[in-house]
Every structure is written in structure tokens, then in C-alpha cells.
Amino acid sequence: MDTTRIDKWCWAARFFKTRSLATDAIDRGRVRLNGERTKPSHSVKAGDKLAIDNGATEWEVVVTGVADKRGSAAIAATLYSETEDSLRRRETEAERHRLFREPSAEIKGRPTKRDRRLLDRSSS
The missing domain is CATH 3.10.290.10 (RNA-binding S4 domain)
Known part of the structure; x- marks a missing residue:
């Protein structure tokens, strides 16, 4: 084929x-x-x-x-x-996601009162 x-x-x-x-x-x-x-x-x-x-x-x-x-x-x-260029871009993207995590990434579903306090504390 x-x-x-x-x-x-x-x-x-x-x-x-x-x-x-x-x-x-x-x-x-x-x-x-x-x-x-x-x-x-x-x-x-x-x-x-x-x-x-x-x-x-x-x-x-x-x-x-x-x-x-x-x-x-x-x-x-x-x-x-x-391609080499594609590999570099994906590695850079993965590294950026590893270093700069979204604050809500660890929270599953609706945040609890404790989760909300942690989010507010981290954004201040």
C-alpha cells in the first residue's frame, strides 16, 4: 500500500x-x-x-x-x-506548564471553602 x-x-x-x-x-x-x-x-x-x-x-x-x-x-x-522544531516546541510547552501551574489544576470539581482560601492566598 x-x-x-x-x-x-x-x-x-x-x-x-x-x-x-x-x-x-x-x-x-x-x-x-x-x-x-x-x-x-x-x-x-x-x-x-x-x-x-x-x-x-x-x-x-x-x-x-x-x-x-x-x-x-x-x-x-x-x-x-x-521534526526537531516540533520536538523543541513541545518540550518548551511542557516545561512552561511544569513551572507555571494553574492554581486550580489540583482542584477537582467545585472548590471547597479551604480550596478557595488557598486560591485567594496564592493570588495575593
């Missing part, structure tokens, strides 16, 4: 949990093929460069393998190689 649909590939490479989420993201322009917007039915082949924004993370990858069926995470990792 030399080519496959871009929505199937994004799903098989585990960038999206479902194929319909991949299709929606491609329709909204969150997945770019060689810098251009594309349709979910467009074919992807080895050597293509994809910019993928799955909502939580932005990736810039080069397609190294083609698959239209979802396999294990180990197999999915062989379908692409991430």
Missing part, C-alpha cells in the same frame, strides 16, 4: 481517538498537508509533511509509513517522525 486517506492515517497513527474526530479536525483546517488545507479524502504518502493540531498538542511530522488500520502504539509510532 503506497497511499491512504489522510483521516484514516491520522486515526491509525493515534493523533485522534476516533476517525470522525480526525475527519472533523481536517475539515476545520487543523491538519495541514505540506502547508495546505486539505480534505479528509485526500491521499497521504511517505515523505508528506503534516501539521496536526489535535486540541491538546500541536505536532509537525513527516510521514514515514502508511497504514489505514489502527494498531498498537508501537506500530503507530513507526508511521511518522516528528
